[in-house]
Structure formats: structure tokens, C-alpha cells
Amino acid sequence: SQKIEQNSEALNIQEGKTATLTCNYTNYSPAYLQWYRQDPGRGPVFLLLIRENEKEKRKERLKVTFDTTLKQSLFHITASQPADSATYLCALNYGQNFVFGPGTRLSVLP
């Protein structure tokens, strides 16, 4: 069956450290993978998109990797700050559908 998993439901890290979130999928062959941030009670906000032929994408303190062999994307936040605390969602395309992972709730502790 088709499935998207994100490494853990919740992740706590210390301020200043690098947060690494994992998105694994089975029985999909996405051309695009996206990462979103969602704060409680609000709509998701787009962060980064990576294509199947790209290995890595960066934007300021954010980095995304995409390994189509492992069927995995890693999302890194370097020099994390308490303001980075939120739920992070990965999303991939299935044809013209978007399919979202369950999310990882990140807490950055001061």
C-alpha cells in the first residue's frame, strides 16, 4: 500500500542545534517533494520544493535532500531557534494530487 511516514510525531532539540526531520515514502514515485510549516490553528506555509533530479536544495538556514533510491527526504534546520517550533509536513505529488505526511512537531528549547 502507499504510505508516507515522518520520522517521529514529536522532536525536541536544544536551541542552536541542527534539527533533522525525515520523510519516507513507499509505493510512490514523486517528481516533486515539498516541505511546509504549520503553526497551531493556521494553514500550512510553503518552505521548500525539491525535484526528483535534484539532490539538495537550500534556503537560508533550511536544507532539503531527496534520495529517490532510498525513497526519503531529509529536512534540516541549522542553528535552530525557539521560533522554529512548529509542525513540519512533507508533501509529494501523485500525478496531480498532493499527498501529505502526518507531520513532525518540532520543539526548540531555549
Add this chain to the structure above:
Amino acid sequence: EAQVTQNPRYLITVTGKKLTVTCSQNMNHEYMSWYRQDPGLGLRQIYYSMNVEVTDKGDVPEGYKVSRKEKRNFPLILESPSPNQTSLYFCASSLAGVLNEQFFGPGTRLTVL
């Protein structure tokens, strides 16, 4: 300001009473989509539209209808709501589909009694 708007933001209704949740975007986007978000199940796509008069089912279309008569509007219709449709609903749009970022509306919290 570029945005996706939804109305109403909160709605409490009763089983079987038809309702419509409106969605509008001002970015001239081709692609629009509806999602529901439930604890433990994440965001699931209900319907999407690639352009005017073109709509397609997502993962959970049962019990919902949509229409796309104009580019900017994409209403979600519940003809006969049931309690299992109690959820948080999000509308989203993107320039041309899955290869572009999605912009999400603020959400509509629906309770069906």
C-alpha cells in the same frame, strides 16, 4: 495582498443541512484544492481543480462536491453533512499544480451535530 480566503471560518451545523464553504484566491492561480485535516490522519486532499471547469477527485471525495466556474473561486459543497465530516478544512491554490508551492487559506472549522 496575495491571499487565499475562506468563509466561514467557523461553522456549527446539523446533520443533513446543506452547506457551502467558499474559497477565493487573488493570485490568478490555475490550480486549487480542498483538504481536510484530522488528528492522527493529517492533511488529506478532497478535490482539486487544474483550471476552470476541470475538477478531479483527491483521496477522500465521498460526501463532497466542488465547482470551478471562475478561476478565482472554488467552493466546497456538502449536500448532506454527517458527523464524520466534522473537521478542519483548508483551501489552497498554486500557480500551475504540483510543481509549484501551494498557498493555503486560514481554514474553516466545521462541526456537524
